[in-house]
Amino acid sequence: MACTAESVAAALRAVAAVVAEHRDELVRLDREIGDGDHGENLNRGFAALVSKLDSSVPASPSAVLRLAATTLISTVGGAAGPLYGTAFLRAATSVGDVAVLDAAAVAAALESALDGVVARGKAEVGDKTMVDALTPAVVAAESVAATGGGVAGVLEAAAEAAEQGASSTVPLVARKGRASYLGERSAGHLDPGARSTALLLGALAGAAR
Amino acid sequence: MKKVINDPATVVADALRGMALAHADLLDVQYDPAVVVRADAPVPRKVAVISGGGSGHEPLHGGFVGRGMLDAACPGAVFTSPTPDQVAAAVARTDGGAGALLIVKNYTGDVLNFETAAELAAADGVDVRTVVIDDDVAVKDSLYTAGRRGVGGTVLLEKVVGAAAERGVDLDGCEALARRVVGRVRSMGLALTACTVPHAGEPSFTLGDDEMELGIGIHGEPGRRRVPVGPADELVPALLEPVLEDLPFTAGDRVLLFTNSMGGTPLIELYLAHGIAERLLAERGIVVERRLVGPYVTSLEMQGVSLTLLKLDDELLELWDAPVRTPALRWGL
Numbered sequence: 001m002a003c004t005a006e007s008v009a010a011a012l013r014a015v016a017a018v019v020a021e022h023r024d025e026l027v028r029l030d031r032e033i034g035d036g037d038h039g040e041n042l043n044r045g046f047a048a049l050v051s052k053l054d055s056s057v058p059a060s061p062s063a064v065l066r067l068a069a070t071t072l073i074s075t076v077g078g079a080a081g082p083l084y085g086t087a088f089l090r091a092a093t094s095v096g097d098v099a100v101l102d103a104a105a106v107a108a109a110l111e112s113a114l115d116g117v118v119a120r121g122k123a124e125v126g127d128k129t130m131v132d133a134l135t136p137a138v139v140a141a142e143s144v145a146a147t148g149g150g151v152a153g154v155l156e157a158a159a160e161a162a163e164q165g166a167s168s169t170v171p172l173v174a175r176k177g178r179a180s181y182l183g184e185r186s187a188g189h190l191d192p193g194a195r196s197t198a199l200l201l202g203a204l205a206g207a208a209r
Numbered sequence: 210m211k212k213v214i215n216d217p218a219t220v221v222a223d224a225l226r227g228m229a230l231a232h233a234d235l236l237d238v239q240y241d242p243a244v245v246v247r248a249d250a251p252v253p254r255k256v257a258v259i260s261g262g263g264s265g266h267e268p269l270h271g272g273f274v275g276r277g278m279l280d281a282a283c284p285g286a287v288f289t290s291p292t293p294d295q296v297a298a299a300v301a302r303t304d305g306g307a308g309a310l311l312i313v314k315n316y317t318g319d320v321l322n323f324e325t326a327a328e329l330a331a332a333d334g335v336d337v338r339t340v341v342i343d344d345d346v347a348v349k350d351s352l353y354t355a356g357r358r359g360v361g362g363t364v365l366l367e368k369v370v371g372a373a374a375e376r377g378v379d380l381d382g383c384e385a386l387a388r389r390v391v392g393r394v395r396s397m398g399l400a401l402t403a404c405t406v407p408h409a410g411e412p413s414f415t416l417g418d419d420e421m422e423l424g425i426g427i428h429g430e431p432g433r434r435r436v437p438v439g440p441a442d443e444l445v446p447a448l449l450e451p452v453l454e455d456l457p458f459t460a461g462d463r464v465l466l467f468t469n470s471m472g473g474t475p476l477i478e479l480y481l482a483h484g485i486a487e488r489l490l491a492e493r494g495i496v497v498e499r500r501l502v503g504p505y506v507t508s509l510e511m512q513g514v515s516l517t518l519l520k521l522d523d524e525l526l527e528l529w530d531a532p533v534r535t536p537a538l539r540w541g542l
Binding site for chain 2: 027031035036037040041044073074075076077078079080081082083085120121176177178181
């Protein structure tokens with residue numbers, strides 16, 4: 001599959017659909033250990049992105065990713081707005097001015113996204129955040145890209161690893177974000193940020209298939 | 210969910226329209242992005258004092274916009290921090306050439322969005338400083354947490370710094386003053402019931418009839434411990450003692466005591482709690498020089514109370530007493 005601006009836009013539409021479908025689940029997960037706005041906020045942001053893509057799709061993959069970044073930053077709010085916004089902004093910068101992305105570029109973009117999230121949120125693996133899903137996803141993506149896999153294979157591996165990474169947050173005690181105020185009581189709950197990261201990567205993989 | 214609303218998605222904008230009409234003499238409300246601005250902004254050569262956060266804490270922050278307090282407030286969605294473009298718009302609209310001070314409550318989302326906004330404003334050539342308030346003693350600071358939350362003390366900070374800016378204190382002075390207040394103010398709250406965020410449609414957490422949540426933040430997020438509800442003579446010390454121990458406040462200190470309703474607790478209970486707190490402070494030889502009692506930092510319809518103590522000195526006392534004219538605080542003007 002050629003990963004063009006149009007296909008990146010299609011993948012982001014797929015993400016928006018998945019976020020809308022799982023809005024209530026994310027709200028519920030966040031209500032258990034946070035304040036219950038994660039699903040609502042992400043849904044607002046991706047719906048805004050879809051309406052922008054409906055009016056026109058930017059010319060390059062990088063420009064599409066940058067549009068996603070600015071839209072999420074200006075509409076999502078909460079911690080998720082700057083974190084996902086930064087992730088997309090770093091990914092946009094990473095892919096540079098090319099018309100078609102290959103597997104290595106996609107893996108590198110994921111790594112840049114992770115670096116951006118870590119720089120902004122200052123969280124590390126084990127803090128019970130989206131970093132717990134994104135970090136293994138990047139490792140898996142890079143290993144598939146390095147062994148000659150295609151874009152679909154890279155995203156598939158990333159999505160699977162993110163899914164497992166998200167599940168690994170259940171027993172953890174949160175050390176970042178609002179859930180950290182619960183201390184020990186945050187254990188036993190799936191982290192909503194890790195869950196949304198896994199959903200997002202799953203939707204990207206589905207679109208690339 | 211029973212609420213006087215139409216659509217959960219438009220609650221904030223709908224409320225802002227009413228607020229603009231109710232306080233047309235004091236406020237100029239913009240909608241895209243949403244910013245509540247004092248009617249005479251920008252004030253030339255005055256430091257712009259700006260705050261914001263999720264909606265649902267009314268009158269915080271929009272109710273404190275006006276002469277002697279905030280130049281602008283950025284209302285986010287309910288319980289969700291504002292976005293960077295809202296904050297950047299507030300800075301652009303109120304900058305009188307003396308720079309802007311952003312007052313940020315220590316919540317991850319607020320800090321991240323204001324941080325991003327400060328970068329945007331700096332890129333536009335405005336001198337912007339950020340002060341983070343973290344007065345909530347319920348959440349201990351440690352290497353492993355995001356730090357303590359910013360809660361009721363925010364109102365006192367906004368009043369004092371707003372008064373200084375109105376007097377012409379420069380940005381360095383306002384920033385230093387703000388950090389000094391942050392170092393002298395402490396709070397703690399409790400919840401008897403949860404609140405319901407409109408777009409969530411059901412209560413944020415569940416408490417039994419005989420339970421309360423001790424150490425709540427202002428978003429309805431659960432606190433540190435769930436304990437049985439007792440009489441007010443037990444509730445008030447449960448809030449006051451951790452506050453007193455934390456700074457610590459000791460005999461001879463002069464303080465401002467702020468007794469706050471989380472929205473659903475009526476004034477009869479609030480005055481009752483305030484009376485107990487004053488008696489306990491008097492017993493310890495702490496001098497209550499000023500009081501603020503009422504629903505000023507709320508969590509929608511949540512029943513609950515928070516207590517905030519600010520250690521005063523002559524300068525802070527004078528700035529607290531300075532004239533203020535906003536929808537929610539008004540004296541001397």
